[in-house]
Amino acid sequence: MVLGSWIVVKLGPSGQAQFSATSKAPGAMVITSDVLNTVDVPVRVTATRRDGAAVRLAVAPTPDARAMLATSAVSTVNAVHYPAGTMDLRASGAGTLSDLSTADVWRLAAKGAGSTELVVDQGRGPETVVVTSGDAKPLTDVTVTLAWANRTWFFEALVAATIGAVLAAFALIDLWQSRVIALRTDEAATGTTTSEATV
Amino acid sequence: MTRRAVTSSEQTSSEQTSSEQTRRGHPGRSLARRIRVVAGSAMCAVMVTSVAGCGVGDSLVGIHAAPQAKADTAPLTVDQAKKILTRSFTAAYLGESTTGQAAKTALQTAYTTEGLRGVNGRSKLAKAQPAAAQSLLQAPHPKLLAVSRGFGFPRFILAQTVASGGGLPVLHLLTSPDAATPYRIATSVEMVPPAHVNPFNPLGQGSPLVTKNTGLAVDPAKLMSLYAAQMAFPAKPAGRSPFVADPFSSQIRTGAAGVAKAVAVQATFTQTHKVIPSSVYAVGQADGGGLVFGVIERTDHFAVKKGQSVKTVGNKAFVLLSGKKSVARSASITTLEFVVFSVPASAGKATLVAAREQLVAGSGS
Incomplete structure (x- = not known):
């Protein structure tokens, strides 16, 4: 019940899960x-730079993105943790980055000053x-936030919380009745002994 | 009294035992309660452990295994491919309709390899042959015919245009050699009437690049090589050709014979045709056949006879390309021949479906 209630609060009515990580490595x-691509719903990706400078988000087939960044310094997000809302970052490579914006491998792209957002739909992973x-x-x-939502999860x-509450209620009632029966039995037993002793 | 007391004492002892049983519960009911408690505790433990671990936590927000890459899909969406076509054709048109550095930059954005050589040649010859009249890009809405399949390189986009004022349809092949290099026009070729192009696989699946031993009636590179060889002048003996006779090569052979005859007094004329290997692309079609693109470099060579001096002023194209108004020793003109063949699957002969030639260079001494 407690767990279900906590997740209800965590997800909210929109059923949104959110994860974020900050990369300090250049x-x-x-x-x-x-x-x-580990979910069946669109993923909203938001990137924010602390210095307010330009930031670009782009999505490409994984083999192409890998080829483009083969020798460059990158911080890779390769796992998320729920309900902690954290992401694992792994730094690799040391090469300088080339200008990737002229390539045709990008299916979607967004650019902004300080922050930008891109919604990546599923099905082409x-x-x-x-x-x-x-x-x-x-x-x-740069801080990257991933969010996806499905009201069904809420x-x-x-x-789950309701079922938990019902189970908890039954358990409490059961416990209470046990205690009552035990007390009544104790009282009855005490009364009989006293009566017999008087006789 | 003592006996009674003893009896009372026994009775009391018996009821106390009963009372103890009741307090602890009836043996059957007690066992049921214990089972309930154990089951409930176990369920709670499992839930807490699972959530604290990763399984339930992930599945609560829909996380599952990532999909694997499919080899039989196109790396581009239709929208992406159309945007690339629009960008390339716009840059090509700007490059051909303007002058100076901006035009040069636009052409380099639009074209690549032999396509760029061809358009540069056309630009140099603009005074002799107005560019606008020669442009193959005056169609506002290119039709997307095919895109590559899979994630290997090189990749291609194949499109067709038909000029708004009518004319022959034009096939355009755009290529990308690697992930970092954008698609550019490698070939633009007018179709030869009454040729038609067989359908390709659905755009979502992409079309494969056909290489050696992949079921075509003739190997694409061998086809191009044999086609180039049969156009040589003076003619060389050729075996059984894997292609149907066509008017393009006939005109070139006839033209070469005519030139040789016209300059016979002043010079010896020879013509060679050499396939540019990197220009050969074969795109698989839905029926198992393929559309083969290739570029052949033709060299017209004039060996001026001793004591002769040939005025070239009449050949404006040669003067523009070479800067020579007369030659005393030799002259050569380089022309690119862009050709496209339809090759059947497994058996039959290839058919020329599109062809164009473009002067690109000239030299003389």
């Missing part, structure tokens, strides 16, 4: 298909999101 940031500055300059101190959690 280079590009990558969200692999092991995270991006495996795909990888690459976060860059939009040119060859390396990114530093109602499932609600049902």
Whole structure:
């Protein structure tokens, strides 16, 4: 019941799960298909730079993204943790980043100053999101947030919480009745003994 | 009294035992309660352990295993491919309709390899042959015919245009050699009437690039090589050709014979045709056949006879390309021949479906 209620609160009525991580290492940031395509609903990716400079999000087939970043310094998001809302980051590579924006491998792209957002739909996976500055300059101190939502999860959690509450109620009633019976039996036993002693 | 007391004492002892049983519960009911408690505790333990672990936590928010890459899908969506076509054709048109550095940059954005050589040649010859009249890009809405299949390289996009004012349909092949390099036009070729192009696989599946030993009636590279060889002048003996006779190669052979005859007094004329290997692309079609693209470099060579001096002013194209108004020793003109064949699956002969030639260079001394 407690767990169900907590998840109900955590998901909210929209049934949204959210994860975030901040990369301090210079280079590009990558969200692999092991995270991006592990759900059946669209994933909203938001990237925010602390320095307010340009940031670009783009999604490409995983083999293409891998080829583009083969020798570059990247921080890779390769796992998420729920309900903690955290993501695992792994730094790799040391090469400089080339300007990736002219390539034709990107299915979707978005660019903004300081922050930008991209909604990646499912069905064409495996795909990888690459976060860059939009040119060859390396990114530093960028926070990426992933969010996806399904109202069904909220109602499932609600049902779980309700079932938990009913079970807990039965358990409490059972416990209470046991105590009452025990007390009554004690009283009855005490009364009989006293009566017999008087006789 | 003592006996009675003893009896009372026994009775009391018996009821106390009964009372103890009741307090602890009836043996059957007690066992049921214990089972309930154990089951409930176990269920709670399992739930808590699962959530604290990862299984239930992940499944609560829909997380499952990531899908595997499919080899039989196109790496581009239709929208992506159409945007690439629009970008390339816009840049090509800008490049051909303007001048200076901007035009050069636009052409480099639009074209690649032999396509760029061809359009540069056409630009140089613009004074002799107005570019607008020669442009193959005056169709506003290209029709997307095919895109590559799978995630290997090189990749291609195949499109067709028909000029708004009518004219022959044009086949365009755009290629990308690697993930970092954008698609550019490698070939634009007018179709030869009454040729038609067989259907390709659905755009979502993509079409495979056909390489050696993949079921076509003739190997694409061998086809191009034999086709180039049979156009040589002076003619060389050729074996059984794997292609149907066509007017394009006939015109070239006839033209070469005419030139040789016209310059016979002043020069010796020879013509060679050499396939550019990297230009050969064979795109698989739905019926198992393939559409083979290739570029052949033709060299017209004039060896000026001793004591002769040939005025070339009459050949405006040669003057524009070479800067020579007369030659005393030799001259050569390089032309690119863009050709497209329809090759059947397993048996039969290839048919030329599109062809075009473009002067690209000239030199003389």
